[in-house]
Amino acid sequence: MRILTKDFDSLYEISAFFNLPTELIIDSNKEFFDQGSVLPDEINIPGFSLLPSCFQEEENQGAIRSVERTFQENKQKLWKHTSPAIVGRMEYSPEILERDLAVLKQAYPYASVREIGKSVLGNPIKEIKIGKGNRKIHINASFHANEWITSGVLMELVNAYLIALTNNGGLHGAEAMGAYRSVELSIVPMVNPDGVSLVINGPPKGLEKNLLKMNNGSTDFSGWKANCNGVDLNNQFPANWEIEKGRKEPKSPAARDYPGNKPLSEPEVAAMAKLVRESQFDMVIAFHTQGEEFYWGYGGREPGDSEKLAAIFSKSSGYKAVRSIDSHAGFKDWFIQEFGKPGFTIELGKGINPIPLSQYNKIYNQIKGIFISALNWR
Ligand SMILES: [Zn+2]
Incomplete structure (x- = not known):
């Protein structure tokens, strides 16, 4: 969330008001503080958002700016992130x-x-x-x-x-x-x-034929581990790669285990x-x-x-x-x-x-x- 700083006298006052470590505020505003600015006119406040306008009393175009100025009297218009905004429990594409x-x-x-x-x-x-x-x-x-x-x-x-x-x-x-x-x-x-997109969304347009071939003709890509070249990315590093190359099946691009033609x-x-x-x-x-x-x-x-x-x-x-x-x-x-x-x-x-x-x-x-x-x- 970005706020105007004119109601504050110092960075430390902002830090105390939001109960945030000063260094997180400085690190959220590197572009200002790298230039040596003591207190920029506007500043990013990490971990806070303004409530969406549908929750605001005054619904007009100027609302956000006025809220930025008046949040001191009306703290409830600020929303502090205390629970995750991210839901990982889904098909994560x-x-x-x-x-x-x-x-x-x-x-x-x-x-x-x-x-x-x-x-x-x-x-x-x-x-x-x-x-x-x-x-x-x-x-x-x-x-x-x-x-x-x-x-x-x-x-x-x-x-x-x-x-x-x-x-x-x-x-x-x-x-x-x-x-x-x-x-x-x-x-x-x-x-x-x-590879993740292939498993979750299916093959991208134009690549269906090639990917189906590497997948032994199956349209079920749930067993796919490799990248879209049919190379297993965790079999590609120069740590006795030759041993894996020599003993691994398959010997050509495939859904899994193929180490590629050379490391990296x-x-x-x-x-x-x-x-x-x-x-x-x-x-x-x-x-x-x-x-x-x-x-x-x-x-x-x-x-x-x-x-x-x-x-x-x-x-x-x-x-x-x-x-x-x-x-x-x-x-x-x-x-x-x-x-x-x-x-x-x-x-x-x-x-x-x-x-x-x-x-x-x-x-x-x-x-x-x-x-x-x-x-x-x-
Ligand atoms: Zn794995």
Whole structure:
């Protein structure tokens, strides 16, 4: 929400009036404060909205501006976000994601959203960043198309964190602002937008024939994991990729498991590798389905912290910690091999993919423990 500042004498007065940490207000107005402005004429207030005009007494074009000026006498016209604006429990398509990113950007301008690359079909791959600490933590979802439930869960977790920040809330006993100050959180909620759209919306016009062929002639795309080139994006990283290439079936583009012609050949994977290299994350977590377990090692290259974190994650979620499985070329495999830092593949839920939405609440409550434990990692 944007307000006029003329009724206030200082930023600190605004901070006290809205009961918001000053730094969240400053970070929501970087464009003004970066220019050194002491108190701009207008300012974004995170975590608040004005009630829609249908709830306002005076319904005229000037209402919003007059409300901006008169909110002091009439606090009830302001709406503080205390519950999630995002509903993750739905078929979470790229269209829903775009809409929700716009909602979060509007309500919480201190969170930034940017494009880190494009999919095969030119759809944007987006990254959300929250916080400004030295510890860099990255979490992603939907590397695999029919695991789209992970995107809804991750977006709702992000929303819960943003709410905790603007409501002086806590994260399992730790203050949310403590995490904001010590962690720079990077979120890529949907690595494979084309694949997710294929599973939820069906094949895009003009590509039906090719996709049907890769899907063995079936119009049922619910088993599809790959991107629209028929390459499995979590089989594409340069961590013993040749072993996977040699032993994996199929040997040509398909709904799942095909590792491609060479590592990093797919734009989605190249975008993720570039992001990781540039960002120098201290920990990465990839959300997949299914199994209610997670993998935390790769080739003995994982640091001592990985085992400690695995114990915490296991306790906070009830998921089984598994050091490693006979698999290569995955995102977390490459991250551990290349950087020697903690990386995790978390398998949400239990059953056959796509995991039914009836499991959503249970999954959310299990994974919330891991999300918060990661943010509280010091
Ligand atoms: Zn997966």
